[in-house]
Amino acid sequence: MRIERHPILDFPKKQEVFFMFEGTKVSGFQGDTVASALHALGIKTLSYSIKKKRPRGFYCAIGNCASCHMIINGIPNVRTCITPLESNMVVERQINKGVVK
Amino acid sequence: MIYKDLIIIGGGPSGLCAAKTALEAGISVLIIDRNPKVGGQLIKQTHKFFGSKDQYAKTRGYDIASKLYRDIENFANLEILTDTTVVGLYKDNVVTVVNQDRYVRYQAGSFIVATGASEKFLAFENNDLPGIYGAGATQTLMNVYGVLPGNEVVMVGSGNIGLIVSYQLMQAGVKVKAILEAAPTIGGYKVHASKITRLGVPILTSTTVKKAIGETEIKAVEIISLDQKWQEIPNSNRVLPIDALCISVGLTPMHQLLSMVGAKMKFVSELGGFVPIINSQHQTSIKSIFVCGDVVGIEEASSAMMEGYLTGLFVAHYLNHSHKDHEVLVEHYESQLSLLRNGPFGIKTKVGLTKLKEGSNHA
Numbered sequence: 001m002r003i004e005r006h007p008i009l010d011f012p013k014k015q016e017v018f019f020m021f022e023g024t025k026v027s028g029f030q031g032d033t034v035a036s037a038l039h040a041l042g043i044k045t046l047s048y049s050i051k052k053k054r055p056r057g058f059y060c061a062i063g064n065c066a067s068c069h070m071i072i073n074g075i076p077n078v079r080t081c082i083t084p085l086e087s088n089m090v091v092e093r094q095i096n097k098g099v100v101k
Numbered sequence: 102m103i104y105k106d107l108i109i110i111g112g113g114p115s116g117l118c119a120a121k122t123a124l125e126a127g128i129s130v131l132i133i134d135r136n137p138k139v140g141g142q143l144i145k146q147t148h149k150f151f152g153s154k155d156q157y158a159k160t161r162g163y164d165i166a167s168k169l170y171r172d173i174e175n176f177a178n179l180e181i182l183t184d185t186t187v188v189g190l191y192k193d194n195v196v197t198v199v200n201q202d203r204y205v206r207y208q209a210g211s212f213i214v215a216t217g218a219s220e221k222f223l224a225f226e227n228n229d230l231p232g233i234y235g236a237g238a239t240q241t242l243m244n245v246y247g248v249l250p251g252n253e254v255v256m257v258g259s260g261n262i263g264l265i266v267s268y269q270l271m272q273a274g275v276k277v278k279a280i281l282e283a284a285p286t287i288g289g290y291k292v293h294a295s296k297i298t299r300l301g302v303p304i305l306t307s308t309t310v311k312k313a314i315g316e317t318e319i320k321a322v323e324i325i326s327l328d329q330k331w332q333e334i335p336n337s338n339r340v341l342p343i344d345a346l347c348i349s350v351g352l353t354p355m356h357q358l359l360s361m362v363g364a365k366m367k368f369v370s371e372l373g374g375f376v377p378i379i380n381s382q383h384q385t386s387i388k389s390i391f392v393c394g395d396v397v398g399i400e401e402a403s404s405a406m407m408e409g410y411l412t413g414l415f416v417a418h419y420l421n422h423s424h425k426d427h428e429v430l431v432e433h434y435e436s437q438l439s440l441l442r443n444g445p446f447g448i449k450t451k452v453g454l455t456k457l458k459e460g461s462n463h464a
Contacts, residue, residue, distance in 0.1 A: 001249040003273050008147045008161075011247035033137070036246035044231035044318045055317050057231025061238035062142075063135050063186070064219045064355070067229075075202075081238075084137050084184070 002040050019089040034080035034091055035061075035068045046070055046080060047094040070094050074101060105131040105180075107416055108196060108209040110187050110358065113141020114402045115394025116215035117169040118409030119416070120179065126417030126424040129178040131207065133198060135186040140166030141217060142237060143402060145244040147272075148265055155437055156403040163244075165402075190214070190358040194389055211389045211416050214359055215409065218352035218373065218395035223257060226312035232319035236266040236349035243273045251345030255322050256280040259304055261289035263349035267297055270347075277302045278341050283309040283327055311338055313346060322346050354396045364390060371453030372398035378457060382415040383408065391416050398457070400441075400450050407438040 003011055014030040021038065028037025035046065035058050045055040046068045059067040063082040072078040073090050076098025080091075107123050109116045112134035120130050138144060146162020157165045173179055182200060189197040196207050220235035222228070232251060234242075236258070239250040254275050256267045259282035267277045280297070285307050287294045298304060307327045314321040326337035353374040360366055365378045365386035376397050377385045384391050393412035394405035411434045414424050424430060442450055 001252075003243065003247045003249060005274070006247075007272050009244060009247070032246055036242060036248050039242060039250075040246075040248045046231075049229065054229055055231050056229060057318070058234060058242070059238060060220060060235050061241040062219065065235075082136050082184075 001042070017085050017087050019085065019087065019091060021091045022093060028085045030085075032085040034070065034072065034078075034083050034085050034089065036081075037085045038080070038091070045093065050097055053095065069098070071098070076100075102195070102206050102208050105129050105207065105209045106420055106422070107131070107211050107213065108133065108207060109213045109215055110190070110196070111141070111215035111217055111394070111396075112136075112139030112181065112183070113215060113217050113394060113405070114143055114165070114169065115217070115405040115409035115412075116141070116213065117166075117173065118406045119213050119215060119393055119413035120409075121169070121172050122410050122413030122424060122430065123417050124173055124176040124179055124413075126414070126422050126427075127178075128210075128417055128420055128422050130176075130180070131209070132179070132181045133185050133187055133196070134181070134183050137184055139170060139181060139183060141402075142241075143169075145237075145241045146402075147244050147269060150403060152403050152441060153437075156407070156441065162402070165406075169406075187358060190362045190390075192362055192387060209389075210420050211391065213391045213393060213412055213416060214377075214385075214396055215392070215394045215412075216355040216358060216396045217405075218354050218399055220348065221351045221353050223310065223348050223350050225310045227315065227319075228313060230313050230315050230319045231317065232315070232344055233313060233346045233348065236262050236347040239345070239347050240266050240269060243269065249273060249275060250347070251343070252276060253278055253343045254345045254347055255324075255341055255343050256347045256349060257310055258282065258349035258351070259287045259289055259294065259306075260349060260351065261293060262352075263347075264289040264293035264297060266347060266349060267302060268293070268300075271297075271300060271302075275345075278343060279324075280304045281308045281310065281324060282306045283331065285329070310346070314340065319344065319346055352395065352399045354399065356396060359385065359390070359392065359396070362387060362390065367457060369398070369453045369456050371449045372457065376457060382419070383412040384415065384419070388419075391419075398450060398453055401446075404438060404441045404450075407434050407441065410434045411438070 063079040071092040106128035143162040143166035152158040185200040311323040311325040393408040
């Protein structure tokens with residue numbers, strides 16, 4: 001859900017950025033972070049807790065809480081709330097502590 | 102290893118202001134910030150500031166951020182590294198940073214730790230469900246990225262952040278169903294609270310969250326009333342259907358790098374948690390490490406900026422490179438700071454700073 005009208009801020013349409021989420025091609029906009037783009041698509045579950053596999057979402061937006069850790073281009077534990085979205089990124093939900101390949 | 106006179110960790114209001122006075126004094130400065138842009142939390146603040154002209158009153162937060170950046174961007178001896186996280190701070194004046202996939206070491210004559218604060222969390226059942234956010238995080242989502250956190254929200258906490266973010270949620274078109282406050286009275290400024298109640302949002306005092314309800318994301322929140330001893334009143338539970346819950350129960354200083362390097366710390370509840378012990382020059386127990394802003398006590402951005410200007414001056418002085426107007430400027434910013442702390446919310450800070458000074462023995 002994107003803000004359409006706002007009394008103070010303008011959100012001019014920016015260039016669309018295409019990326020892969022869990023094997024599906026989706027899009028956000030230039031200036032998004034990975035987490036904001038996913039949130040705008042209604043995707044609220046970004047990772048799962050390590051032991052009980054409970055869903056985890058966007059929480060702190062400052063790269064502090066670890067709730068939004070995802071696997072990007074094969075690299076785990078990426079803080080998606082402060083990671084700018086780029087074209088052709090491959091984004092996956094993380095279900096474990098992260099595996100170094 | 103790359104050498105700088107001063108490395109500032111955190112490019113928020115305090116760090117940017119510290120950079121300005123240090124650069125004016127003629128020393129080389131590197132600002133490191135983990136976010137894509139500097140400006141800290143100012144970049145999402147659409148409200149106008151209070152105070153006087155010197156403290157950027159009547160200016161919106163994001164405009165202050167741009168101004169602070171413009172003040173320094175043309176200095177030749179300034180370098181800014183964004184998207185870069187400091188992962189280690191060591192006593193031999195070394196920081197290690199991660200930038201993209203690179204791990205780099207920097208050495209400096211001095212450091213300013215201006216890491217700011219993070220939002221406190223609240224314990225309740227299912228508090229980890231997606232759709233539960235820090236209030237500041239929803240502010241970022243809306244005002245920086247133009248994305249809505251949900252359609253119907255309950256805010257937990259009626260301090261200034263809770264009140265201001267509730268208003269901004271409404272500006273973005275979100276329905277705020279209620280603001281909960283566990284204490285018997287509203288925490289923030291009356292002017293903010295009145296604005297919100299006039300718009301029909303109930304501020305429920307002596308009320309808190311019992312649990313969040315939902316399987317994969319939040320669908321409702323169960324709330325409960327508290328008595329004068331902060332105990333739950335039986336059968337006072339109510340369920341409010343929502344798709345987002347915002348937590349605004351205060352901030353706590355991000356002290357981790359200071360604790361890591363072994364600076365002397367003290368727990369001062371009035372300042373928000375663990376804070377470094379400092380002398381009147383904002384210097385920690387480690388002589389080359391200085392601090393300013395929320396990391397040394399939770400206040401408003403206005404105070405963080407004044408502390409920043411001061412700390413930049415102190416660091417330049419420490420490096421034997423004093424600003425040409427050192428005395429005049431120190432006096433000016435100190436008087437600004439004490440003006441800000443004379444407001445009704447300054448009492449807590451003053452009590453906290455007194456307690457902090459009681460722990461100071463290295464100055």
